[in-house]
């Protein structure tokens with residue numbers, strides 16, 4: 001099943017509803033940087049996100065430095081931003 005990229009209008013409507021998430025230049029991804037008290041907290045968060053990602057079969061591009069976790073969401077199968085990214089961002093926010 002083809003996954004469709006969000007249109008500019010859809011992005012403009014949806015992204016502002018995700019607190020702290022911003023559009024990456026070009027509009028093909030969204031990103032957010034999370035900060036925690038320490039590495040243990042950051043890694044615990046990553047473990048929770050990993051479980052969500054596996055369940056959704058939709059995986060983040062991310063990096064971790066000590067207490068910081070930088071997440072980029074994009075849909076490789078759509079070559080850009082899709083509703084799957086919005087859905088995963090919403091689930092991350094609900095953690």
Ligand SMILES: C[C@H](O)[C@H](O)[C@H]1CNC2=NC(N)=NC(=O)C2=N1
Pocket residue numbers: 057058059060074075076077078
């Ligand atoms: C075969 C498997 O369902 C796909 O490769 C999934 C896995 N995780 C994925 N994650 C992301 N971010 N984009 C995808 O297109 C994607 N595709």
